[in-house]
Ligand code: ATP
């Protein structure tokens with residue numbers, strides 16, 4: 001992408017209503033624009049990152065054997081009357097009436113709708129286990145939408161629903177989700193710690209939230225610092241292997257790690273004092289196993305191998321896709337701007353031409369651009385007639401992991417400058433080596 005032809009409305013001033021770094025930086029880097037309280041347009045740069053996050057979530061869900069689909073954002077109130085949640089959900093639900101006077105709502109979550117899909121098409125244990133998921137916009141009329149996309153009213157969520165015949169199978173689905181979530185966050189360069197949580201209006205006993213530690217997080221968390229040392233890494237996970245998934249779940253959840261909602265001071269006191277931590281965290285996902293809560297009230301029954309009709313065992317599992325942008329920036333920035341992890345960066349590399357219009361510099365930039373493109377990597381090429389200082393500031397703000405600076409002086413010696421955004425270190429090398437280093 002050539003910056004001269006792109007739409008990157010960078011702001012010079014720090015917006016005054018943005019109190020945390022990620023919100024400030026997303027506005028300054030021209031990633032989002034607020035249209036109403038908690039409702040955003042995703043400008044091209046923000047949209048690219050959102051799509052990258054979605055792609056990772058899709059890949060990891062499908063690696064775990066989960067099936068993608070898509071449900072509408074608008075739902076009929078009648079479904080929610082069946083489960084009893086229409087009245088219970090309260091003011092967070094945006095209620096709408098259509099021209100026929102029918103009660104509709106913008107879905108805050110989809111347990112009812114997926115249960116309806118399931119009961120209409122599945123009737124036998126032979127079709128189980130099954131996990132269906134979607135990445136779709138949700139709406140919750142939050143009392144205090146704030147921190148940009150971190151607590152929006154309209155936000156993008158991956159929501160997955162598991163259907164199993166037995167409680168044991170349902171718990172395996174739960175463990176499988178836990179493992180797939182760990183892998184998803186790690187691929188984005190994020191550490192998200194599973195913590196025992198409260199189930200809230202969704203109901204059920206088995207539930208963990210995934211928290212990214214950050215001072216600006218809205219949840220208070222209490223944990224044994226040993227939990228931060230465990231990584232999934234490159235382990236080979238067989239998602240059908242019940243014992244392996246359970247072992248990973250136990251490894252990651254046996255140490256004390258809870259949010260304020262489930263915190264138990266007596267248990268916490270048993271953690272060695274030097275490892276006790278009280279901090280703040282951002283909830284980037286949650287998994288639930290709730291058994292027959294919806295299948296019973298909504299009549300989602302399957303015939304088991306004895307010919308009996310039994311309610312299906314269900315769970316639901318969410319990842320805050322749009323919130324993850326905020327969490328990623330909270331965890332990866334400095335005073336100059338964002339520092340994208342390689343897995344989610346909007347462009348893998350930026351090319352800065354120090355002397356636009358200089359035939360040699362222009363040609364060298366074009367050649368670099370072609371080399372990266374041939375490798376499937378699309379650079380962002382700052383080909384504007386701007387001062388070098390302004391170009392550097394923009395690149396630092398938008399946080400691409402690598403910058404290649406091309407100017408007539410370096411080219412005389414056959415070199416360009418490669419700068420790592422994270423370390424700030426620069427090195428001169430030939431353009432060929434620059435491509436090799438970054439690709
Ligand atoms: P919170 O405690 O932050 O209100 P929640 O527990 O109500 O979140 P869930 O029902 O567990 O949310 O939804 C799954 C995921 O969706 C959450 O873990 C979070 O990452 C994301 N999410 C929830 N509410 C919002 C919101 N208002 N804006 C952005 N993301 C959200």
Ligand code: MG
Pocket residue numbers: none
């Ligand atoms: Mg909430």
Ligand code: MG
Pocket residue numbers: 283
């Ligand atoms: Mg919560």
Ligand code: MG
Pocket residue numbers: 209283285286
């Ligand atoms: Mg939650």
